[in-house]
Amino acid sequence: MTEVSGTGQPPRDATPMRYGEIEIFVRASRDPDEALCALVGPDTGVEAALSQRRKAIAEIATAAARHQTRRSE
Numbered sequence: 001m002t003e004v005s006g007t008g009q010p011p012r013d014a015t016p017m018r019y020g021e022i023e024i025f026v027r028a029s030r031d032p033d034e035a036l037c038a039l040v041g042p043d044t045g046v047e048a049a050l051s052q053r054r055k056a057i058a059e060i061a062t063a064a065a066r067h068q069t070r071r072s073e
Helices: 046-072
Strands: 021-027 035-040
Touching (some): 021 046
Antiparallel strands (some): 021 035
C-alpha cells in the first residue's frame, strides 16, 4: 500500500469494493497501527461514510487517551 500512496506511508483511508459491498478502513492518526473498519452496502455514500468513520475513530482515540491519563494518575 505504501507504493500506491507514493508517500512511503500507508494510506489513511481505503475503500475496496468486493462482492457488491464496500469495505471502509480508516486509520487512526495518532496510532497508525489502529484502524476502524466497516462493511457497507453499494448504495452508501462513500464520502459520508468515511467522514462518519473519521469522526468515530477520533472520538475513540480521545476517549482512550483520557482513559490512559486517568490510569497513570
